[in-house]
Amino acid sequence: MKMPVKFKTYCPFCRNHQTHEVEKVKKAKTTGLHWIDRQKARRGAVGNMGKFSKVPGGDKPTKKINVRYRCKTCGKAHLRAGFRAGKFELTE
Numbered sequence: 248m249k250m251p252v253k254f255k256t257y258c259p260f261c262r263n264h265q266t267h268e269v270e271k272v273k274k275a276k277t278t279g280l281h282w283i284d285r286q287k288a289r290r291g292a293v294g295n296m297g298k299f300s301k302v303p304g305g306d307k308p309t310k311k312i313n314v315r316y317r318c319k320t321c322g323k324a325h326l327r328a329g330f331r332a333g334k335f336e337l338t339e
C-alpha cells in the first residue's frame with residue numbers, strides 16, 4: 248500500500264487535527280535468550296524432542312507494519328494498531 252509522508256490527522260496530545268509525519272517503526276532486535284531457548288538447549292538432541300519436534304510454520308504472505316505518527320506541532324509521536332500489507336511505500 249502507499250501512504251503519504253505528511254497528512255493531517257488527530258493528535259492525542261494537541262487534541263485536534265494537526266499535520267503528521269509518518270515514520271516506519273524499526274523492528275527491535277532480540278537477544279534470542281528466552282526461557283524457551285534455554286529449555287530447548289537443556290533437552291539435548293537425542294530422540295523425540297517433544298514439542299520442539301514441531302515443524303515450524305511458513306511465513307505469512309504479508310507482514311504487519313507498524314507506523315509512528317509524529318505531530319509537526321508538538322513534536323510528539325503516537326502509534327496506531329499495525330496493519331498488514333505486502334508492500335509499504337511512502338509517497339510525497
Ligand SMILES: [Zn+2]
Nearest residue numbers: 258261318321
Ligand atoms: Zn500534537
